[in-house]
Amino acid sequence: MKRLACLLAVMLLFLSTTAYAASQQGRDVSVNWRTADNCAKQAQAAYPDYSAESNTKRDTRLKECLRLYNLSPRQPLSQPSQ
DSSP states (O other): OOHHHHHHHHHHHHHHHHHHHHHHHHHHHHHHHHHHHHHHHHEEEEHOOOOOHHHHHHHHHHHHHHHHHHOOOOOOSSSOOO
């Protein structure tokens, strides 16, 4: 009985530490996504028009914000000119 209780205690301890590690990584990802979304909202608010000039400025502002927070870049919001 003592072995079983000891084994269960060890398993619970192991599971709680691995669950914390996974949730911490999940929190980090959520913070990064939220920050990237805020960057996109700020860029959209700064240049709300959908002209070619505004799209270019919006993309530039978004890239600068993402670079400031050391986040990965997104695909450009504007269509590439051909």
